[in-house]
Amino acid sequence: AQSVTQPDIHITVSEGASLELRCNYSYGATPYLFWYVQSPGQGLQLLLKYFSGDTLVQGIKGFEAEFKRSQSSFNLRKPSVHWSDAAEYFCAVVGGSSNTGKLIFGQGTTLQVKP
Amino acid sequence: ETGVTQSPTHLIKTRGQQVTLRCSSQSGHNTVSWYQQALGQGPQFIFQYYREEENGRGNFPPRFSGLQFPNYSSELNVNALELDDSALYLCASSAPGQGLSYNEQFFGPGTRLTVL
Numbered sequence: 001a002q003s004v005t006q007p008d009i010h011i012t013v014s015e016g017a018s019l020e021l022r023c024n025y026s027y028g029a030t031p032y033l034f035w036y037v038q039s040p041g042q043g044l045q046l047l048l049k050y051f052s053g054d055t056l057v058q059g060i061k062g063f064e065a066e067f068k069r070s071q072s073s074f075n076l077r078k079p080s081v082h083w084s085d086a087a088e089y090f091c092a093v094v095g096g097s098s099n100t101g102k103l104i105f106g107q108g109t110t111l112q113v114k115p
Numbered sequence: 116e117t118g119v120t121q122s123p124t125h126l127i128k129t130r131g132q133q134v135t136l137r138c139s140s141q142s143g144h145n146t147v148s149w150y151q152q153a154l155g156q157g158p159q160f161i162f163q164y165y166r167e168e169e170n171g172r173g174n175f176p177p178r179f180s181g182l183q184f185p186n187y188s189s190e191l192n193v194n195a196l197e198l199d200d201s202a203l204y205l206c207a208s209s210a211p212g213q214g215l216s217y218n219e220q221f222f223g224p225g226t227r228l229t230v231l
Binding site for chain 1: 119146148150155156157158159160163171173205207209218219220221222223224225
């Protein structure tokens with residue numbers, strides 16, 4: 001069965017520092033992978049997605065992620081974190097038949113940004 | 116363009132009661148998915164509706180049921196509420212297929228359900 005693991009439940013970085021959030025997936029075929037962000041009281045906003053092609057994908061708000069099939073990973077990165085990036089981040093994979101749209105999410109990583 | 120909206124924002128119920136949550140999909144979207152997000156967890160897929168028919172279901176008991184209406188809005192109904200049903204319920208809508216086998220889901224802000 002497909003699954004997503006986010007090993008870091010909570011991460012604290014200083015404003016201006018670089019960020020990497022880890023995501024590992026379990027999926028037999030080429031996965032459709034996503035990163036979402038959730039601010040308090042808000043729904044999920046899509047940061048970026050990987051379907052195929054270039055393994056380094058660019059997203060909104062200066063985020064990028066790299067798909068590494070050999071490591072079953074899809075880590076999210078940002079070179080310089082802003083205080084407004086403090087939020088909950090979720091990695092997700094499309095489970096089952098891709099056209100049912102069932103998303104399987106990781107547990108999430110809470111990002112705290114120190115001034 | 117109006118995004119996905121959900122009502123109510125918050126809801127408090129007691130064990131054994133029934134609840135109905137509502138979702139209006141984004142304009143032009145005909146598919147609605149529901150997710151349950153317990154505190155400190157990632158969202159879990161409940162089910163999806165496409166053109167008023169259930170199109171996939173997650174590991175949730177039958178007391179979780181849904182409807183989709185001709186205007187593609189949707190309801191999530193939960194009977195015989197249990198304490199563990201306390202969660203944020205998220206609705207997501209997506210557009211008809213346009214050559215891609217997967218269509219991006221746009222999420223609403225959610226309904227926070229508390230069961231006492």
